[in-house]
Amino acid sequence: MNTLRRLYALSIIPVVSIVLALLVGSVLIILSSPASQGHLDFLLPLTAYEALIEGATGFSFLNVDPAQHLSFAISFDGTLAARALTNTVAAAAPLVLTGLAVGVGFKAGLFNIGGTGQVLVGGFAAALAGAAVAHQPAPIAVTIAVICGALGGALWGFIPGALKAFTGAHEVVLTIMLNSLAALIIVGLVNDVFKISGPTFARTAGVGNATLPILFGRNGSLGVLIALAVVPIAYTLIYRTTLGFEIRTVGANPSAARYAGMSPRKLIILTMTLCGLFSGLAGTIEILGLGYYPAVFGTSIGFTGITVALLGRAHPVGILLAAILLGAMRAGAPSMQITAHIPLEIIDVIQGLILLFLAAELVIRRLLRIRADRVTPGELKSVARSYGQGNV
């Protein structure tokens, strides 16, 4: 019973936020329907969300006949469902990792919004390493490429970590600058140094045997297993090891940590490196799934990681669930765009709305008369405290 109460207390605000975001999102869809449908369409949110769910799970509950009449008709096609669910899982895998990259940072009171850059550097490192070992036996090639990708991301997390630890510069500005920098450097390198002749667009050489093997469906690759494996590792690290204890202590109270003989400086560098490593892995499984690094590699998984981490309350299990939800939204969005003619970007709007309601937790609690509980993770309230405070 106690466990149930605890679960309820932990999940009520995220769940309410998702529902409210979908509601406000549907208002926006109705208001903007004249632009997409030519007339004010009050049923558009229903068709849109249905298409989203169908694209993400293969489960359909609406039927639209040629005369635009809606009727409820539950249909379920095994093959469709398998394909849709594989898409969802494949989209969720990198989000688990970028979510952890933000969530673990929160534990130490750090806000790592450098996921985008760490994803790019990790993916690029994996592509280069993969191309170098493309003809080795697959197990060796994949292992080497994955390790190099993770290390690349770790480097891009280490830099802001070290800069923050030794100079006190705030990680938010540092990591954002490093995002832009990573994109510019890598695009330059791909175009001028690592471009191969042949394809019509600039890209690096193929990774050959380092391509992640497909385990199920059309795109359920080894990356899904990697992401799943990292969740318990991250959990154990944070909650069951001395290092994790020190990270959480620094996040909760840096001065107490210092008096207890811990080194906040060392922990900041370590945590940021670890965050970079997770993001780097996310970029790695994206690129090793694709098979090469394209010069134009726009990805939003780094930024989505922020939503995942906040929605998952910075807890590994919560992050896993949030990543599956947002992965489902990403997997279902194309079918929504085709069926309901609503731009994909509505997903970003809904994401922003979820964050808005999460941030406005106090208001939601008052509106719905949900009592404040003692299990709310305090880490999330401590990020702004460090702003502009100089040396650690």
Next chain:
Amino acid sequence: MEFLYDIPVLGFVFQLLGYIITAVATTNLAPQTLQLATPVALGALCGVMNERSGIVNIGIEGMMLTAAFVGFMAAMLVDQAMPDAAPGFFGATPALVVGVLAAIGAGMLVSALHAWLSISVRADQIISGTVINIMAIGLTGYLNRLIKPQGSAGTFATFHPPDELINLPVVGWIFRMFLQVGPISMSVLILVIVLQVLLFRSRWGLRTRAVGEHPRAADTVGIDVIRLRYRNVILGGVFAGLAGAWLTLEFNASFQNGMTANRGFIALAAVIFGRWTPLGAFGGALLFMASESLGVAIRSNPPPGDLGIWLSGLQAQFPSIYNNFFSALPYVLTIIVLAGVVGRSVAPAAVGQPYVKEGAS
């Protein structure tokens, strides 16, 4: 001077310095620097307004992006309604003026959301800023794709000061820098000075600084902390809105997704560099963006001599890296300056901490 150019390696540095001096005196390097620094400087003024009152604002980027989109759309709609309006001073048409006002309004509206989240809801202010950034990317991207804007209202014109003034020896470039620019860029200098004076010489400024340093003390002498913070954060949105207007109504005549390109974050670094003073932040913005305008100058008008030959060799061999190197300079400079200066730069003491009135819960 010329003999310095022949020293190996170091000679390149002197050649570059010589090039900069010539470029400042003869080309548009100086006005271009002010122009490119405009959105960063305006964003930094928004940051100063917020942080001096004790509110962290990392949502400047999102505020700018929203304002850029709203301003662009409003100007386009008015332009379609009255396409024949004659341009006035600065090439200002009714469409452009309405666009600027709409952008300012959008900046204030988004700021009001940030104020509500950080002051009343007492959410983590960095999270609140992140919410604004992500919402702005999503909403502008969604509406931009949905509406697919056709055409635009154009941009403001650059002012042309009298030739005698800008051709003055030695000081001509200063006039060119501050006068041979568009209206929003020109307003920056005035806004910086006004805000600097108000912040350090007026009753409002004293109260704002008190609220940012020690809200409890300010409260006990009768200053309404909550109200002042609300007012300052929302007024700060005016600057973010103007920065957005610069993007779509003065510098470009179109809106692209994510066109702010992290300028809102460079602005935050400029605030820290300028030690939370408007004048200092303006200096920071000029410093960061001077590197970009130098890049623009070098690419369009390469330096003569050995340096130029070396650079064009690089450009021929690595065109993409060469281009991106100059685009990356502001970001690199921001990191270096931030890492070098921040330890000695002290933020307003109450920054990031929500204020709870004594006795209230």
